[in-house]
Amino acid sequence: MSSIDTIKRPIEHELDKFEQHFRALKSHVPLLDRIMYYIVRRKGKQVRPMFVFLSAQICGGTTEATFTAASMVELLHTATLVHDDVVDESDERRGFFSINALWKNKVAVLVGDYLFAQGLLLALKNKEFRLLEIISEAVKAMSEGELLQLEKARRLDIKESVYYDVIRQKTASLIAAACSVGAASTTKDETVIEQMRLFGENLGIAFQIKDDLFDFGTDDVGKPLGIDIQEKKLTLPLIYALENASRSDKGHIMNLIKRHMTSPKK
Amino acid sequence: MSSIDTIKRPIEHELDKFEQHFRALKSHVPLLDRIMYYIVRRKGKQVRPMFVFLSAQICGGTTEATFTAASMVELLHTATLVHDDVVDESDERRGFFSINALWKNKVAVLVGDYLFAQGLLLALKNKEFRLLEIISEAVKAMSEGELLQLEKARRLDIKESVYYDVIRQKTASLIAAACSVGAASTTKDETVIEQMRLFGENLGIAFQIKDDLFDFGTDDVGKPLGIDIQEKKLTLPLIYALENASRSDKGHIMNLIKRHMTSPKK
Numbered sequence: 001m002s003s004i005d006t007i008k009r010p011i012e013h014e015l016d017k018f019e020q021h022f023r024a025l026k027s028h029v030p031l032l033d034r035i036m037y038y039i040v041r042r043k044g045k046q047v048r049p050m051f052v053f054l055s056a057q058i059c060g061g062t063t064e065a066t067f068t069a070a071s072m073v074e075l076l077h078t079a080t081l082v083h084d085d086v087v088d089e090s091d092e093r094r095g096f097f098s099i100n101a102l103w104k105n106k107v108a109v110l111v112g113d114y115l116f117a118q119g120l121l122l123a124l125k126n127k128e129f130r131l132l133e134i135i136s137e138a139v140k141a142m143s144e145g146e147l148l149q150l151e152k153a154r155r156l157d158i159k160e161s162v163y164y165d166v167i168r169q170k171t172a173s174l175i176a177a178a179c180s181v182g183a184a185s186t187t188k189d190e191t192v193i194e195q196m197r198l199f200g201e202n203l204g205i206a207f208q209i210k211d212d213l214f215d216f217g218t219d220d221v222g223k224p225l226g227i228d229i230q231e232k233k234l235t236l237p238l239i240y241a242l243e244n245a246s247r248s249d250k251g252h253i254m255n256l257i258k259r260h261m262t263s264p265k266k
Numbered sequence: 267m268s269s270i271d272t273i274k275r276p277i278e279h280e281l282d283k284f285e286q287h288f289r290a291l292k293s294h295v296p297l298l299d300r301i302m303y304y305i306v307r308r309k310g311k312q313v314r315p316m317f318v319f320l321s322a323q324i325c326g327g328t329t330e331a332t333f334t335a336a337s338m339v340e341l342l343h344t345a346t347l348v349h350d351d352v353v354d355e356s357d358e359r360r361g362f363f364s365i366n367a368l369w370k371n372k373v374a375v376l377v378g379d380y381l382f383a384q385g386l387l388l389a390l391k392n393k394e395f396r397l398l399e400i401i402s403e404a405v406k407a408m409s410e411g412e413l414l415q416l417e418k419a420r421r422l423d424i425k426e427s428v429y430y431d432v433i434r435q436k437t438a439s440l441i442a443a444a445c446s447v448g449a450a451s452t453t454k455d456e457t458v459i460e461q462m463r464l465f466g467e468n469l470g471i472a473f474q475i476k477d478d479l480f481d482f483g484t485d486d487v488g489k490p491l492g493i494d495i496q497e498k499k500l501t502l503p504l505i506y507a508l509e510n511a512s513r514s515d516k517g518h519i520m521n522l523i524k525r526h527m528t529s530p531k532k
Contacts, residue, residue, distance in 0.1 A: 030417065031413050031414075031416065031417040032410070032413055083375050083376075083379060105371065106412075106416065107413065107416060109349050109375060109378075110349075110409045110412045110413050110416075111409070111413070112375075112379075113349060113378075113382075113405060113408075113409040114405075114406060114409035114410060114413070116379075116382060116405065117402050117403075117405035117406035117409065118406065120386065120398070120402040120405075121399070121402050121403065121406065124395065124398060124399045124402060127395075129390065129393075129395060132386070132390060132398075133387070133390045136383050136386040136387050136390060137383075137387065139379060139380075139382065139383040139386075140380060140383035140384065140387065142379075143376045143377070143379040143380035143383065144298065144380060146372075146376045147297050147298055147373065147376050147377070147380070148297075150297065150372065150373060150376075151296065151297040
């Protein structure tokens with residue numbers, strides 16, 4: 001049994017019920033349903049709903065609101081993936097062709113917007129205003145984080161603190177939101193909700209640091225190497241290397257980086 | 267005095283106050299602020315806030331909630347314009363370069379998402395849940411309408427009813443939302459709110475029919491002609507022409523259209 005299965009065991013029943021619940025979200029636009037089907041099919045390990053249900057469990061137990069919370073997180077996550085396909089202009093994501101490559105940019109933007117709206121309406125229908133607030137803060141933080149990265153993190157003199165600002169907003173805020181909506185779906189204690197948010201945030205930061213390390217080939221996880229540098233994303237290992245290098249090593253590294261950087265894609 | 271100035275006269279004071287209110291929305295990401303400044307600068311006649319304030323006036327008078335409603339409509343409208351720049355891949359919008367051309371697709375998607383989130387948080391902060399629901403329904407309808415157009419309205423055999431479905435969702439739903447949030451900001455009477463929504467919807471449909479006519483050059487409004495056909499958007503004048511033409515005229519028109527259609531842009 002893999003470690004993720006061990007982690008999921010206490011909430012197996014909830015995740016199964018959630019899966020059916022989520023598949024039932026339908027629109028009356030056939031194109032949208034085909035895309036939704038395709039998105040559900042290519043879904044990964046359902047890490048985010050897992051955090052929602054586990055957080056609810058330790059804060060008092062799963063409620064009806066927990067299912068709403070998990071659906072909102074999953075709709076937001078899917079919307080973000082779809083918009084990321086435009087943002088990154090990647091033709092492939094985890095082995096499947098991206099929505100973008102298959103249906104083009106315009107459809108990706110519209111489907112993302114539609115999914116955001118679905119998540120909102122779900123919360124409003126169930127009068128889950130606190131959950132809605134947590135999710136909206138996450139949307140804002142994620143887009144701000146991406147914009148901050150575009151503006152700041154592609155410069156060679158990026159500071160460690162900026163790196164942390166970017167990954168806190170861009171990556172960690174969604175996991176933080178998953179943990180805090182899980183808590184908020186079962187308790188009104190704001191101290192507990194804030195503690196769960198912090199747990200998720202730190203976990204998200206740790207995840208991103210580890211993910212950025214893979215780009216330097218310290219471990220074989222089947223990902224291509226050196227992509228971040230090519231795309232001018234300067235991450236922690238490189239920031240440390242540049243800070244600690246001698247003057248001549250630094251110059252040498254800088255030259256190597258500049259030679260391998262591609263100009264930003266259209 | 268132009269006719270729009272006459273229409274605005276009863277709410278001049280409110281629109282001035284709103285303008286200051288809206289300019290004050292700031293982020294802590296400098297790139298976002300530059301873009302927001304640019305968006306505010308290129309703004310047109312503020313037709314949508316006008317509908318919000320006029321609707322509030324006739325349903326009981328402007329309240330604090332009316333300013334929230336107008337800001338939400340304006341944030342949503344701006345987000346939609348920014349996302350449309352990706353969707354349409356237009357390099358120019360009303361004489362200014364589009365956000366897309368200046369900052370590229372990725373920034374356009376992120377800024378649109380950020381603006382959506384701003385609108386949501388504004389409503390949540392003020393506990394305006396009814397307004398939020400109206401706006402969320404509009405977001406959903408607008409993206410569904412665009413997707414419906416992509417799927418259906420670019421076929422030569424488009425029916426009049428599909429044309430109306432598309433423009434009702436795509437164009438009319440935002441004006442409908444502006445009128446109904448205006449009403450909902452000052453009355454709890456759902457009959458009145460629904461009447462205002464219907465008024466806005468019909469006005470939006472009328473506006474779009476008129477706008478689609480311009481493409482055929484019946485009036486000189488400074489817009490280039492024949493763009494809709496080139497982009498495979500088949501609108502009412504053409505639908506009527508095809509329905510009423512003789513068999514041979516129909517074939518002739520079809521050939522002309524096919525020759526002038528460009529393949530959909532990437």
